[in-house]
Structures are given as C-alpha cells and as structure tokens.
Amino acid sequence: MSIQKIDHDAALFDLGIDSLGAMSIAAALEDATGKKLNPELIYELDTIRLIGAHLDSVRTPSASAVTSGVSDSGSSEGASNKETPNPTSGTEDQAGEDPISYFTRLNRKVNLAKEQGVYPFEPEICSHEGVWVECEGKRMLMLASYEYLGLLGHEELNRAAEEAIADFGTGHHGSRLLTGTTSNHCDLEFRLADWMRAEDAIVFSSGYVANLATISALVGPGDYIIGDSLNHASIVDGCRMSGADFREFKHNDMHELTSLLLESNGRRTLVIVDAIFSMEGDIADLPSVVATCKKHKALLMVDEAHSMGVLGETGSGIQEHFGLAPGDIDIKMGTLSKSLAGSGGFVAGNRQIITYLRHHARGYIFSGALPSVYANVAIAALEVLRNEPSRVTQIWKNVEYYLAGLKRLGFDTGTCETPIVPIMTRTNDATLKFTQLCRSEGLLVAPVCYPAVPMDAPRLRTCITSSHEQPELDFALDVLERAGRQCGIID
C-alpha cells in the first residue's frame, strides 16, 4: 500500500499494526522528528491524524530526556501484562501542555466507549446468588470469576467474618510488625504453612503486595532474576522494583531457561514462574523447572494464585499436582482472593526466608495489616476445603465438559488446560462485540485486550468454578455459540 492511500483516520491496529509495529513506528517517528513517542501512546491515539497532532504538541526533548519514557519490557513474546500504559512517561516532552488535556487525550478511547454505551469494564454487580449475579439491571450467569471453589457467600465464611468483626472490628491497629498482628493472623499463617507443605508462612494485605514485597526483598542490585515471559504483572513489577538484573525466557521453554541460567556468572539467582498462567490457563512445566534450578543452584519461587484450591487431589497446589518433594519449591506465593473467596496474599516456604521477609519486606513493614476479618475468612475457607475435597474434583469435571463443548463448537482456546479458559477472538472489535452480545443474553464474560495480553491475541477470558452445574454450562455454551457465530469468531 502506498503512503498516499492510508486513511489518516483509520485505526492503525485495524491495519494490522501490532506491538512490534508500534515500537518501529515510534522509533521511525523519533528518528524523523527528534521527538520522543512512547509506543504505548500509539495504541491510545490510534490514528495517523491523532498521532500527528500529538507530535505537534510535543516539544523537542532536551538531550537528558532522550533516554526516558520508553517501555523497557524485554518480553520475548510480546505478552505485555507488564506494559500498563504509563501516562506520566514522557511528560517532560509535553512540558507546557495543560496536564488535564494530556490525560483527556489518553482517555480518548475510554471516553468514546462510555459515550457510545459500549464500555465493557467494571460491570457493576449489585448482588449475587451462587453463580448468578444481578449486574447492570440484568440477571447474568457469572462466567468470569476467580472464586474457583464456589465459596463466595458460603455460610461458614460469612460466620467467620462476623466473628472476627465482633472480636477485632473492621480494621487494624497498624502494621503487622508493630501492633497489627492478631491471633487470627498467627493461626492463618500456621494453617497456610501446613496446607502448602512449607515450614512457615507470612500474610500480606494482597497478592500483588506479596509479590512486590517478597521479590524486592529477596533480590537486589547485583543479583539475577529469571521469569517466564507470561508471568503475572505483579511478578514483573516486583522483579523490576528489585533492581536486580531481570531476564525473561520464552513461555515454558526450558532450553531458554537453561541458557539464561548459564549467564548467572555466580550471582545469587531467583527463578520465578506462575503455576497456572492467568491469561492462557496452562500449567508450568514445573518438574523441569525444579530440576534446572537445582542443577544451577538457583532459588525457585512459584506464584500459586490460580493453582491453590485447583491443582492436586486436595487442592493444595502444583507440588501435589506433580508429586514434587517438599522443599523442591523454595518460595510459594498465593492469594486469599481467588479460591479462598476473601482478600489478602501470602508467601510460604523455608522458615529462615519467612523470618527474613518479616523484617525486610517493605510492603509488609510499611503497610497496615490485612484486616483480621480476612484472616478468619481464609481460615474458614481452608477448613471447608479440607472437609470437602469433592469441590476440587467437581471443578475438573466442569472444565472437561465445558472445554469439550467449546472445542466441538470450533472455538480456539489456545493452550488452556485448567478452569481459566480463554476464547481467542482475533480482533479487539470482535472481542468487544462478543462480550456485549454475551452480556445482552445474560452471560457475564470478561474481555481481555492489550496491554493485558499481546495486541494480536485478544480474547474473552472465561472461568469455570465447582458451583457451575451442567444446565448452566449448557446455557453458557449456547450463548457463546450464538454470539460467536454473529461475530464471525466461529463458522
């Protein structure tokens, strides 16, 4: 296509530009104009006309500004859940511009979608009963929830919350280290260590904080971190925050992991992987990761946010799933906000590591305690899970039934093998239309586009729980089939 034929108002990504293309365009524009353009802004601005107008408003940077403002993601696969557009990056370039118009320009797509009534995020749930929710004036089947074991609203968990509020109130007295620790926290840490087959555990105010605080406490400048390229954003943020030399290996590729380990040059090395990958729904090849880490004397940390309550016969996670030995995984991170239907995060592992974290993890020391109520809710959830392991078996029966149904209909579910089931949609427009059609028929699904996944791999993310019953899965498949045909995602 010649330059003259490109419509200045066409969306660049509809012309087939992907994240790598955006980076090349930004580099070429910088070469041509001397003005720095964050490639993520190309996604926000989207058309040649808007990018041109934006560049007109950008001052030529001073020499010192040239090295700032471009995403430094080293992702080998373009997966960019680590690339949250940073509106402040490059602000030096926009000196003189009214900051509100700057942010308004970045919000262009969001504002437009809201005006057109097609904004798909933050659907407002007014109430829920089992797997059904009241959302935006409509009864919908929830097919996008992380609460894999159907414990949200469980009477034992609700009772535990009420008891803790009666005992300790709704908040805390301060950070855990000073005055925020209650008997519920201590009890929960003891039970989590036992559940995760570890020596000790430490509870944080969220899973995100657990990853950030733990990784940045365990390694620092001069150390070396290697992560799977599809790791969750909270892991990536922790790796970056640590200041250690941070590299990524191609998803589940042991050959690349080994090559990177060979470059450790005697530095203290931490390898981090998700147990279940949150956007793909596949499982880490952990036996190989364990063997490789042992050979190279690297510490291994595994994020069990989506595997806890899901993998292993009793739901204790990836160690049980693969029959690994105690101690094969040095550090297990988990969240209380998914299977355990509460809120908070934790890390379980070797006692010396946990003791060290209590005294060095800044997100633990300089933040108020997880409210005691959530510690007690997690205790109750673990107890329900211990008494009812059939919940775990039921998830897998549901996954098998639902996945077989999707495959029969011709949907592309990628490498999924767990309750997180992506449905590939090829374009952002199709993703949004598919989402809307499903919701209009009473099926609550979640659209996932860049930057949560690579630009060329948008999808619906659906999640299966142990509480879905066969007629509900049939209803979901029925709606997905009609909507999928209407959007051209299946024939």
Ligand SMILES: Cc1ncc(COP(=O)(O)O)c(C=O)c1O
């Ligand atoms: C893999 C993974 N790790 C960590 C987190 C953060 O957990 P939390 O929601 O408790 O902050 C998430 C949340 O979605 C996740 O998917």
